[in-house]
Amino acid sequence: MLGIVFTTLVDMLEEKISPEFADEVLVEAELKNEGAFTAVGYYPFSEMEKILTVLVNKTGQSADELLYGFGEYLFGVLAKAHGEVMTGKITILDVLESLDNDIHVQVRKLYPDADLPSFKVMSRTQNSIELEYHSQRDLFKLAEGLIDGAAKHLGNVVTHHVQSTNEPHTYIIRVDME
Numbered sequence: 001m002l003g004i005v006f007t008t009l010v011d012m013l014e015e016k017i018s019p020e021f022a023d024e025v026l027v028e029a030e031l032k033n034e035g036a037f038t039a040v041g042y043y044p045f046s047e048m049e050k051i052l053t054v055l056v057n058k059t060g061q062s063a064d065e066l067l068y069g070f071g072e073y074l075f076g077v078l079a080k081a082h083g084e085v086m087t088g089k090i091t092i093l094d095v096l097e098s099l100d101n102d103i104h105v106q107v108r109k110l111y112p113d114a115d116l117p118s119f120k121v122m123s124r125t126q127n128s129i130e131l132e133y134h135s136q137r138d139l140f141k142l143a144e145g146l147i148d149g150a151a152k153h154l155g156n157v158v159t160h161h162v163q164s165t166n167e168p169h170t171y172i173i174r175v176d177m178e
């Protein structure tokens with residue numbers, strides 16, 4: 001997993017709780033690199049899972065709630081760092097429709113080893129989209145947070161619904177825009 005995801009999580013903990021809390025979490029997670037992440041490095045996803053486990057214990061929030069909140073925060077950071085990937089996207093539905101064939105393609109050029117999920121467009125109308133999300137990491141809660149973060153960023157109001165499928169690691173995400 002790309003370092004910017006780790007550095008952003010640490011920044012969020014420092015900002016929303018405190019720098020001391022962020023330090024405690026990294027120490028308790030017993031990470032291989034003791035929490036010294038760089039934005040352009042790559043680290044095993046298992047390190048993120050260790051941090052999440054510590055956060056669940058310390059905050060009493062579920063992993064789903066934590067991932068959702070982190071997704072919302074992460075979108076703002078990614079959009080600020082790489083605003084160019086959002087060029088021409090008017091609504092959240094434009095963003096979601098172009099993840100596989102545009103936004104995450106540009107991300108791959110920036111970070112060649114990025115481990116990106118796939119978001120296949122199953123249907124699209126003026127006010128809704130249905131995507132098939134596939135990732136070995138099952139981070140659909142992070143995706144929901146990213147979607148709400150992006151909607152807020154673009155001034156859209158959305159509702160979304162996730163449904164698992166018979167295929168492993170594969171989910172249908174439906175987003176309706178007001």
Ligand code: HEM
Binds near residue numbers: 111137138143
């Ligand atoms: C609503 C819009 C977006 C959604 C729903 C989305 C979804 C996701 C999800 C769910 C992941 C986690 C990896 C996984 O599931 O296995 C991810 C990773 C990532 N996305 Fe997106 N994304 C969005 C927009 C963006 C934008 C605007 C950027 C701009 C740079 C971006 C860059 C990345 C990067 C750098 C990663 C990390 C890859 C890695 O860890 O190796 N995404 N995205």
